Amino acid sequence: xxxxxxAISFREFLDERxxxxxxxxxxxxxxxxLILINLFAVLPLFYIWLERKVAGRIQDRxxxxxxxxKFGWLQTLADGIKLIQKEDLAPGxxxxxxxxxxxxLAVVASFAAFMVLPFSDGWVAVTLDxxxxxxxxxxxLEVLGIIFAGYSSGSKxxxxxxxxxxxxxVSYEIPMALCALVPLVVAGTLNFGELGRMQSGLIHNxxxxxxxxxxxxxxxxxxxxxxxxKRAPFDLAEAESELVAxxxxxxxxxxxSFFFMAEYASMFAVSGIAxxxxxxxxxxxxxxxxxxxxxxGWQPDFIVPGFTLGNYLANLxxxxxxxxxxxxxxxVQIWVRWTLPRLRIDQVMTTCLKYLVPIxxxxxxxxxxxxxxxxxxxxxxxxxxxxxxxxxxxxxxRRTMPETRPVPAVAVRxxxxxxx
Amino acid sequence: xxxxxxxxxFAALTCGGALGVVITQNIVRMAFWLxxxxxxxxxxxxxxxxxxxxxxxxxxxxxxxxxxxVFGVMLTASGPYLQIKTSAADGLLGACVGGLLLFVLIxxxxxxxxxxxPGHQNSIGAVAEGIEGSTLRPxxxxxxxLRPDRATPGDETxxxxxxxxxxxxxxxxxxxxxxxxxxxxLARAKRRTVSDDHGLx
Numbered sequence: 001x002x003x004x005x006x007a008i009s010f011r012e013f014l015d016e017r018x019x020x021x022x023x024x025x026x027x028x029x030x031x032x033x034l035i036l037i038n039l040f041a042v043l044p045l046f047y048i049w050l051e052r053k054v055a056g057r058i059q060d061r062x063x064x065x066x067x068x069x070k071f072g073w074l075q076t077l078a079d080g081i082k083l084i085q086k087e088d089l090a091p092g093x094x095x096x097x098x099x100x101x102x103x104x105l106a107v108v109a110s111f112a113a114f115m116v117l118p119f120s121d122g123w124v125a126v127t128l129d130x131x132x133x134x135x136x137x138x139x140x141l142e143v144l145g146i147i148f149a150g151y152s153s154g155s156k157x158x159x160x161x162x163x164x165x166x167x168x169x170v171s172y173e174i175p176m177a178l179c180a181l182v183p184l185v186v187a188g189t190l191n192f193g194e195l196g197r198m199q200s201g202l203i204h205n206x207x208x209x210x211x212x213x214x215x216x217x218x219x220x221x222x223x224x225x226x227x228x229x230k231r232a233p234f235d236l237a238e239a240e241s242e243l244v245a246x247x248x249x250x251x252x253x254x255x256x257s258f259f260f261m262a263e264y265a266s267m268f269a270v271s272g273i274a275x276x277x278x279x280x281x282x283x284x285x286x287x288x289x290x291x292x293x294x295x296x297g298w299q300p301d302f303i304v305p306g307f308t309l310g311n312y313l314a315n316l317x318x319x320x321x322x323x324x325x326x327x328x329x330x331x332v333q334i335w336v337r338w339t340l341p342r343l344r345i346d347q348v349m350t351t352c353l354k355y356l357v358p359i360x361x362x363x364x365x366x367x368x369x370x371x372x373x374x375x376x377x378x379x380x381x382x383x384x385x386x387x388x389x390x391x392x393x394x395x396x397x398r399r400t401m402p403e404t405r406p407v408p409a410v411a412v413r414x415x416x417x418x419x420x
Numbered sequence: 421x422x423x424x425x426x427x428x429x430f431a432a433l434t435c436g437g438a439l440g441v442v443i444t445q446n447i448v449r450m451a452f453w454l455x456x457x458x459x460x461x462x463x464x465x466x467x468x469x470x471x472x473x474x475x476x477x478x479x480x481x482x483x484x485x486x487x488x489x490v491f492g493v494m495l496t497a498s499g500p501y502l503q504i505k506t507s508a509a510d511g512l513l514g515a516c517v518g519g520l521l522l523f524v525l526i527x528x529x530x531x532x533x534x535x536x537x538p539g540h541q542n543s544i545g546a547v548a549e550g551i552e553g554s555t556l557r558p559x560x561x562x563x564x565x566l567r568p569d570r571a572t573p574g575d576e577t578x579x580x581x582x583x584x585x586x587x588x589x590x591x592x593x594x595x596x597x598x599x600x601x602x603x604x605x606l607a608r609a610k611r612r613t614v615s616d617d618h619g620l621x
Contacts, residue, residue: 022425098449105455129556130471137479144455144482147490151448159494166491173483190556 032125036114044264045076051334058338086253093154094250102152103251103258106145110262112138113269118192120282120318131192132184135273136177139228142262143169146237149259150247161246164345165230165237171352176224178360182217182367183207183277196281203285208278213366218278220359222329225270227352229263232337236345271329272322279325282318427467433460445505451490458482472556563589 019027049064052075056063068074090096116131116138118124128134143165150162186207187195199206208218227234238246248259275281343351374380437457441450458481465474506514565584 095446095448098452101452128471130475134471134475134478137475137483140479140483140487143487144490147487147494148448148452151490151494163491163494166487166494170487170491 036125037111040111040114040265041261043268044261045080047264047267047330047334048076048079048260049073050331051337054331054334055338058335080257083253083257088255089250089252091154091250095152095154098148098152099250100255102145102149103255103262104145105148106142106262107258109138109141109145110266110269112141113266116192117269117272118196118276118281119322120315121197122193123315123319124193127193128191130190132180132190132195132273132277135192135269136173136180139266139269140169140173142266145262146247146259149251150237153247153250155250157243157245157249158247161237161239161243161249164239165247167345168230168234168236168348168352169228171349172224172228172356175220175352175356175360176228178357178364179217179221179224180273180277182360182363183210183214185364185367186210186214192276192281195276196283199280200283200287202287203280206278206280206283206285211367211370213363213370214278217360217363217367218274220356220363221278222274222332224352224356224360225274226333226336227348229266229270229333231263231267231333233340233343234348235337235342236348239342241342267330267333268326271326271333274329275322275325282315282322284321427464430460430463430467433457434464447493448490451486451493454489455482455486458486472559 049072053063053071055061064072064075066072066075067078090099113135115125116128116135118127118131146165147162150158150160150165153159183195184190187198189195189198195207203209207214209215230237236246238248240246243249248256251259434457437453437455437460440453441457444450444453458477462474462477462482465471465477563585565586
């Protein structure tokens with residue numbers, strides 16, 4: 001496969017140990033999947049605890065305090081054990097087969113998004129040139145699980161919730177993609193790795209500070225992303241005050257908790273996309289990374305020959321920065337949920353179709369016209385003298401590296417040469 | 421060999437999903453089988469290194485079309501779980517059309533001399549193992565009219581920009597936008613005049 005970037009190294013390691021290629025691939029893929037599943041399961045545990053704590057503090061309560069010591073650290077784990085023990089019910093009026101399969105659809109779609117999300121330079125399960133495009137495509141599949149859950153429950157509340165969710169998701173996908181396009185126009189690449197790499201250095205290299213349009217696009221994207229993971233004030237699909245519990249009214253036990261795992265993991269995923277597109281990815285923004293220059297090359301041939309410990313440590317630091325940034329954004333989503341009242345369904349649709357879609361269209365146009373404006377007034381395409389390396393520069397840099405495959409006989413000429 | 425194994429897995433899922441769509445009678449379960457089938461097709465695209473088409477398949481067919489289909493069913497279905505019963509005549513007609521299509525496909529596949537095709541050297545395995553790389557960059561360049569793969573040595577014009585597909589693509593997309601706006605205009609809530617509703621009362 002073109003991807004499985006890190007798996008290839010695992011695979012090579014196992015190959016050298018005398019495994020057959022098929023087993024090496026399978027074991028490597030299994031290890032990667034297990035690491036991601038762990039992350040996928042642990043993040044919701046933490047976020048649900050955080051949500052209770054933050055909600056408690058905002059409402060002048062303490063939140064969980066008993067389980068696991070002073071701060072109630074283990075509250076979610078205790079809840080999880082309770083949920084596993086519950087009976088796995090399916091209502092008599094439901095389409096039982098669909099009812100049982102729907103939570104898995106939601107979880108699989110949400111988990112698949114983690115496949116292409118890089119946590120640090122090269123720390124990604126699958127490297128794809130169309131990473132941003134495919135992650136948006138995968139995130140849009142989660143709604144199918146929710147629609148199926150609502151439809152197969154055989155309950156009017158669940159059906160209403162599912163219909164609202166379908167309407168909401170289909171509409172909010174448009175501004176989400178348009179807002180994601182704004183930094184992509186600047187970057188000139190759909191590859192998450194290149195996007196992260198070009199935002200290294202000081203904080204002004206982050207794409208959010210590139211021009212006014214990317215700055216506004218970040219806030220628009222964050223609003224739309226909150227709606228697309230059906231968080232308050234856009235959580236019409238569950239709206240407790242009107243629809244009992246919306247699409248998951250009839251669910252209980254572990255299947256119910258699957259929906260919440262999917263929801264909290266998606267919150268992390270959309271926040272991670274925002275961090276990669278706008279907020280500098282795994283870079284700190286104070287140029288700590290330039291100090292890592294020596295560290296990255298440090299290779300003491302420790303345990304495995306060819307394994308650079310320095311790279312590993314630098315990537316570990318990057319991954320922590322990335323997860324911290326994403327957690328801050330998730331915290332903002334939680335904060336918004338407990339301080340803003342829920343919108344009505346018509347207001348949700350109005351917000352999307354009459355405000356967010358036009359705003360994102362204007363931002364997209366502006367992002368395209370901005371370099372033209374600068375070129376005609378300042379005679380260069382960025383405000384700052386020291387421009388961050390753009391995607392095109394990175395690509396041409398990559399082109400100059402020695403390639404293993406045969407170079408075509410006639411090289412592609414640049415447009416200037418063609419004009420001559 | 422790995423790629424072959426994955427190919428057979430996803431090919432089986434594609435065919436199984438398609439069979440499920442035909443056999444099942446519950447329309448929402450049909451949608452589920454359709455998801456399985458279309459999703460496996462996108463996995464096949466990924467195996468071939470066509471990342472962009474695979475992602476587009478996921479976004480447009482699985483994420484877009486099937487959601488709209490289920491949405492339409494939920495809005496229009498009269499009973500709780502809509503069943504579709506096909507009559508024998510419909511089944512016969514469908515079998516005829518399907519059989520003819522299968523015949524055309526099989527005769528085409530058998531009639532081609534595969535070893536003489538230009539792309540044959542890059543077998544599926546080679547592409548899947550990442551030797552050839554993804555097709556995204558060649559696709560993007562071809563859109564702008566750059567076809568380095570078609571360049572022949574010694575040809576003066578080969579490095580120049582040929583006619584790309586960008587203009588036709590833009591024209592089609594503007595057309596689609598016009599169609600969308602037109603549909604929204606036709607389907608909008610009609611503004612009722614007072615004389616229509618309450619004029620007589």
